[in-house]
Amino acid sequence: MKRPPTLTLVAIFLMGFLYLPVLLVVLFAFNSGAGLTWPIDGISLRWFDAIFNDSGFRGAFMMSIKAAVTSTAIATVVGGLGAIILERQRRWWLAPVAAVSRLPIMLPPLLIGVSLLTTIAALEISLSLATIVAGHVIFIIPYVLIVVGARLRGFDMQLEHAARDLGATPAQTLRRVTIPVILPAVGGAALLTFGLSFDEIYITNFVSGNDPTLTVYVLSKLRRTVDPSVNAVATVLLLIPWIALGLSALVMKRSFGAGSVLVSARSRE
Amino acid sequence: MIQSDKYDHEMAEHESGGVLKSLVEIKGLTKQFGYVSAIDNVSLDIPEGAFFSLLGPSGCGKTTLLRIIAGLERPTSGDIVLDGKSIRGTAPERRPFNLVFQTYALFPHLTVADNIAFGPRVQRSGRRKRSALVEEVNEALRLVELDGLGDRMPSELSGGQAQRVALARALINRPRLLLLDEPMAALDRHVRLMMREQLLRIHAATGTTFLLVTHDQEEALSMSDSIALMRDGCVEQLADPHTLYQQPSSLFAAQFIGTGSLLPALFKERRGEKVVVEVAGSVISARCADAVAGTHGRLLLRPEEVSLVPPAQGVLVGPVRTSTFLGHRTEVVVGTEIGDVRALSEKVVKPGECVGVSWNETAGVALKDAGA
Numbered sequence: 051m052k053r054p055p056t057l058t059l060v061a062i063f064l065m066g067f068l069y070l071p072v073l074l075v076v077l078f079a080f081n082s083g084a085g086l087t088w089p090i091d092g093i094s095l096r097w098f099d100a101i102f103n104d105s106g107f108r109g110a111f112m113m114s115i116k117a118a119v120t121s122t123a124i125a126t127v128v129g130g131l132g133a134i135i136l137e138r139q140r141r142w143w144l145a146p147v148a149a150v151s152r153l154p155i156m157l158p159p160l161l162i163g164v165s166l167l168t169t170i171a172a173l174e175i176s177l178s179l180a181t182i183v184a185g186h187v188i189f190i191i192p193y194v195l196i197v198v199g200a201r202l203r204g205f206d207m208q209l210e211h212a213a214r215d216l217g218a219t220p221a222q223t224l225r226r227v228t229i230p231v232i233l234p235a236v237g238g239a240a241l242l243t244f245g246l247s248f249d250e251i252y253i254t255n256f257v258s259g260n261d262p263t264l265t266v267y268v269l270s271k272l273r274r275t276v277d278p279s280v281n282a283v284a285t286v287l288l289l290i291p292w293i294a295l296g297l298s299a300l301v302m303k304r305s306f307g308a309g310s311v312l313v314s315a316r317s318r319e
Numbered sequence: 320m321i322q323s324d325k326y327d328h329e330m331a332e333h334e335s336g337g338v339l340k341s342l343v344e345i346k347g348l349t350k351q352f353g354y355v356s357a358i359d360n361v362s363l364d365i366p367e368g369a370f371f372s373l374l375g376p377s378g379c380g381k382t383t384l385l386r387i388i389a390g391l392e393r394p395t396s397g398d399i400v401l402d403g404k405s406i407r408g409t410a411p412e413r414r415p416f417n418l419v420f421q422t423y424a425l426f427p428h429l430t431v432a433d434n435i436a437f438g439p440r441v442q443r444s445g446r447r448k449r450s451a452l453v454e455e456v457n458e459a460l461r462l463v464e465l466d467g468l469g470d471r472m473p474s475e476l477s478g479g480q481a482q483r484v485a486l487a488r489a490l491i492n493r494p495r496l497l498l499l500d501e502p503m504a505a506l507d508r509h510v511r512l513m514m515r516e517q518l519l520r521i522h523a524a525t526g527t528t529f530l531l532v533t534h535d536q537e538e539a540l541s542m543s544d545s546i547a548l549m550r551d552g553c554v555e556q557l558a559d560p561h562t563l564y565q566q567p568s569s570l571f572a573a574q575f576i577g578t579g580s581l582l583p584a585l586f587k588e589r590r591g592e593k594v595v596v597e598v599a600g601s602v603i604s605a606r607c608a609d610a611v612a613g614t615h616g617r618l619l620l621r622p623e624e625v626s627l628v629p630p631a632q633g634v635l636v637g638p639v640r641t642s643t644f645l646g647h648r649t650e651v652v653v654g655t656e657i658g659d660v661r662a663l664s665e666k667v668v669k670p671g672e673c674v675g676v677s678w679n680e681t682a683g684v685a686l687k688d689a690g691a
Contacts, residue, residue: 206422206424208420208422208424209424209426209427211391211411211418211420211424212418212420212424212425212426213426213437213441214390214391214410214411214412215389215390215391215411215412215416215417215418215489216412216417216437216438216441216488216489216492217412217413217438217441217442217492218412218437218441219412219441222441226437226441227426230426230428231426231427231428233428
């Protein structure tokens, strides 16, 4: 079939619109000059040098990592077990619970941030890593519920029946069959939530104290001047999910023998 | 009945005894889904050591019955008895039965060996030696003729291999009763025939009681000691394969099992086990199934009971419609005035040739019409 040329043009335009700014940011990160005008003056690593020698950047970067790792760990375990309960138990009150626990996705993050700050202030808790993690967990648990829940709905119940038939108690079935089989989906959910937490700014802006995360740090820096070093920060941010994906692919390959998260997700049905 | 234990035991040891101790008794079992009865007051005895089949069209309740026996579904009413004790409320993991699923349900994250070792691992944790379990798994693999495939993943197996892994995974637990849910439905025809032989070999080698669920009458006839033919949640007929084929108790059984001709007939008079039948003007005798004297019904004739004779000697006469050479015999369909008659012939006849058909007095089975 012959494709109409307009469709191809629209596709090219959209791809360009999507990725050219990203490409520009990466290019400007390697600019040896301080200006944000084309063409760039030359190639240099001075902005990377600048950010890695900036203790503010290093502190914020570590804060982001800590917040993302902690909230991902909590959200994956709580959300994963929650998804199993919501999908498998049959109680009249579970449907409303499921609806309410997915609700934060539809709430504006700004609202979550403001309401959290109000609550935290009312309880006289000081802003710290803990408050950031609390905010992130609220916001990312629904994603875990949705991803793991979808996997559980596609789960072949015969596998659990087979386990029970072979002598496994419900607890053994969960530990030896259900969890190992859905693990790739849980890993995918963890990656997704890590990325969401790492990038989060609306809620974090309200609930972070004197030690900001990377996103909040960049925002506050941009508020004062347009500093070319943010291009280098953005480039680093761009690499984080790639590194996370690569690492998880390695882990999955080690523990399951075949395929990465992506491959397992494709082949599991 | 007090001394029946000893008696039954002796009978069980006597292999060709015919009367065997029952392993599982199903008593008045009913399963309702909403207003629909998937199983309607079914009672069955499954004899110890038997190869028992539940046969029926899809939707007849045979798989539901199997899942209730396995403990994966709860019956609405009725009871299942094992060794004189009710196991109605017993969890599936505590029943000494194992199920081979239609889709095999192999654990995709475990190797073949780990799949097979699953049962022993969850049941007898810690106490046994690793080497003993490895030996047990290898033995199970040898039993299903899959030696050396223990390190494969389930995704790397063919359908027939996966089926045999599922079988080994069930048999390693030494179940009192092995439940097979349409185990060969998903296999190619030649693999299916091989699996039939394998199952019979394993049944003989292990002495385990087998309960097979199938919609394939040929499979049930060729493998089982007893067959419960099911229809709409009820047992239509319970018999050994020979009886089921030669003496179907109803039109449904006659149509579901084997091939044959069903001729319109008038039942005149009942004489013990026999009935006097009028077929196309000829008055003959037939074996009575559920025929009622004074009504119209059907006369079943199995093809191998019908012989081709010169037109003058035939009960019915007509031209040969089709003649199919089967190798050992020729299947002939004769178009008579009251319908097609199927026969197996030793000699080859040509389509169009006029022949007579005839059969032994006792060959026909008189059946009530459906709905009559």
